[in-house]
Amino acid sequence: METILVLTHVDETGSALTKASLxxxxxxxxxxxxxxxxxxxxxxxxxxxxxxGAVAATGARLLAVSGEAFAQPRYATDAAGCEAxxxxxxxxxxxAPGSSRFTRVAAGVAHRLGGFIDTHITxxxxxxxxxxxxWFYRQRVEATIxxxxxxxxxxxxxxxxxxxxxxxxxxxVEAVAVTLPTVxxxxxxxxxxxxDAQTIRPDARLLFVAGxxxxxxxxxxxxxxxEAGELILAFLRLSGASLGSSKSLADQKAEGEQSVLPxxxxxxxxxxTGSTPRHAKGLSTCCHGEEPHVVGxxxxxxxxxxxLDPNCGWTRGKADVVYVADAFQVMAKVNALLQARSx
Ligand SMILES: Cc1cc2nc3c(=O)[nH]c(=O)nc-3n(C[C@H](O)[C@H](O)[C@H](O)COP(=O)(O)OP(=O)(O)OC[C@H]3O[C@@H](n4cnc5c(N)ncnc54)[C@H](O)[C@@H]3O)c2cc1C
Numbered sequence: 001m002e003t004i005l006v007l008t009h010v011d012e013t014g015s016a017l018t019k020a021s022l023x024x025x026x027x028x029x030x031x032x033x034x035x036x037x038x039x040x041x042x043x044x045x046x047x048x049x050x051x052x053g054a055v056a057a058t059g060a061r062l063l064a065v066s067g068e069a070f071a072q073p074r075y076a077t078d079a080a081g082c083e084a085x086x087x088x089x090x091x092x093x094x095x096a097p098g099s100s101r102f103t104r105v106a107a108g109v110a111h112r113l114g115g116f117i118d119t120h121i122t123x124x125x126x127x128x129x130x131x132x133x134x135w136f137y138r139q140r141v142e143a144t145i146x147x148x149x150x151x152x153x154x155x156x157x158x159x160x161x162x163x164x165x166x167x168x169x170x171x172x173v174e175a176v177a178v179t180l181p182t183v184x185x186x187x188x189x190x191x192x193x194x195x196d197a198q199t200i201r202p203d204a205r206l207l208f209v210a211g212x213x214x215x216x217x218x219x220x221x222x223x224x225x226x227e228a229g230e231l232i233l234a235f236l237r238l239s240g241a242s243l244g245s246s247k248s249l250a251d252q253k254a255e256g257e258q259s260v261l262p263x264x265x266x267x268x269x270x271x272x273t274g275s276t277p278r279h280a281k282g283l284s285t286c287c288h289g290e291e292p293h294v295v296g297x298x299x300x301x302x303x304x305x306x307x308l309d310p311n312c313g314w315t316r317g318k319a320d321v322v323y324v325a326d327a328f329q330v331m332a333k334v335n336a337l338l339q340a341r342s343x
Contacts, residue, residue, distance in 0.1 A: 002037040002130065004028050005091030007082055008055075009101055010045030014071060017043070017051050019203065020097035022163035024156050025055050027124055028095050029164065032060075034126045037093075042085030042176075044078065046071040052173045057166025062173045063088050069180055072187035073101040075108070077180060082109045084178040091151055093130060098155040106155055115151035122160045139276045139298050158202065159278035159299070199236060199243035199263055206241040207279040207300060208232070209270060211287025212248035213308070213327065215260050224328065228286075229261050231331045238338035242279065244270040244296075246287045270296035285327040289313030306330050 006028035008021035017025075025041060032039035039060040043051050048064035055062065065081040082105055086094060094110075096102045098119060110117040123133040129146040132154050136143055192198065214228035236243055245268040252260045270277065272292040282300035287293065289305060289312050297303060297318075305314035306327040315322045323330060 002035050002093050003040070003089065003091045004032050004035070004037050004093045004095065005040045005042055005086060005089040006060075007042050007044070007085060007094060007096040007102065007106075008051075009078075009097075009099070010043070010048060010051050014046040015050035017054055018097065018099060019163050020099050020156075020158045022054070022165070023158065023161040024095050024097045025058060025164035026161040027156055028060075029058055030161075031093070031095070031124050031126065031130070035130070040089040040091060042082075042089060043173075044070055044081045044085065049171075049173045049175070052171040053168040055164060055166070056169040056171035058164065061089075062171050063176050064173045065176050065178055067178075069178075069183070073104070074183070074185050074187060075105055076183055076185065078102075079105040079108050079112070080178050080181055082106070083112050084176050086113050086151065088174070088176045094151055094153045095124075096153065096155055098157050103155060106153055110151070110153040113151050115153055116147055116149045117153035117155065118145055118147075119155040121154045121156050124154070138272055139295070157278075197263065200267060201240065201242040202277065204240055204242040205280045206239060207244050207270075207277055207282040208235060208239070208241040209244040209246065209282065209284040209287055210249055210261070210264070211246040211285060212252065213286025213288075215249065215252060216286075218328065219326075225260055227328065229263070231328065231335065232261070233263065234335045235331055235338070238335060238342060241283075242277065243268055244275075244277065244282075246293050247271055247273065249287075250274075272296065284314060284319070285331065287314075289316075289318050294318045 006024050008017050011018045028039055041055050041060045042063045044065045048066040052062045063085050069077045107117050120134045121132045125131050131144045131146050133144050210232055215225050217223055245264050247269055250266050250269040272295050274296055276296045278299040280301045282303050284305040303319040304321040305319040306323045310324045
């Protein structure tokens with residue numbers, strides 16, 4: 001008989017669970033139901049007890065590791081906290097969100113417990129055994145893994161489960177004591193890029209992809225890179241979309257090593273040699289829609305494209321809607337509409 005522990009952590013408020021943690025809770029509830037297994041949820045954070053109300057409706061046993069030591073992510077304290085939660089729960093299966101906070105410590109915690117870990121899990125199911133699904137070879141090959149070894153740690157990719165949304169209520173939480181190791185790392189603060197500079201937004205509903213066409217000669221025989229940059233940044237600001245790029249655009253360099261569009265880096269690149277982000281919708285602009293690029297759109301729900309070329313890859317079955325139009329004109333109009341709506 002399996003015992004399931006879902007490890008969760010709080011967000012920057014210190015007292016609410018992250019969206020990825022709530023997704024892991026959904027996965028835990030579903031798996032526990034399939035296996036008729038007992039479910040425990042472990043919460044780590046400065047005020048873990050306050051966060052527990054959001055998962056009270058699961059009916060799971062709730063364990064919390066709280067205190068100032070867990071106000072900031074840090075290997076030594078987070079690993080000790082997770083280890084304490086795992087030992088208290090005595091679980092055979094440990095699910096956790098593949099967040100940067102837990103990705104850093106999960107393998108170490110699994111080792112301390114004498115367990116095994118698999119990462120980037122996208123789905124869980126159970127027949128006779130527990131099966132976990134993940135992708136290999138840049139999302140081309142999907143594998144189903146099962147293991148006899150226990151405890152088995154599974155880090156779940158974000159966006160693969162709906163966040164748990166039960167009614168919040170008063171929760172009975174068991175506080176778990178942690179013996180803290182000597183702490184050598186002090187977190188002095190956080191420095192994050194300006195909103196305009198932070199163009200990769202995994203939680204955005206929309207992925208906006210810019211292609212090399214933005215930097216090509218336009219029907220008037222001129223290039224309009226500055227205008228392209230302004231249109232793209234204005235759209236990102238007004239819509240909150242995440243910015244992706246084709247390889248051809250990300251590869252372009254102006255004088256020196258700076259990108260032609262200075263807010264773009266290879267981190268934005270989507271495709272075979274780039275990323276495969278998950279968003280509900282995607283809008284491709286000035287991009288041809290070739291296979292090595294479109295393979296990165298595997299997890300985009302609804303695809304739309306704006307291209308001047310009526311024969312581009314998007315029109316050949318790779319997009320749901322294609323606007324054969326000038327993206328400069330379309331995006332100027334879209335920005336004006338968004339601006340009017342936000343005014
Ligand atoms: C091994 C390998 C790996 C690769 N990996 C990747 C990858 O990870 N990601 C990736 O993106 N590519 C990758 N590529 C490259 C890929 O094959 C394409 O070359 C690339 O995606 C083309 O980028 P693009 O569509 O932006 O540029 P182009 O092919 O130059 O297309 C530009 C498009 O913009 C349109 N356009 C121009 N002006 C306008 C306008 N005003 N309005 C609307 N449309 C306009 C044009 O009609 C054209 O269709 C890889 C290739 C190889 C061989």
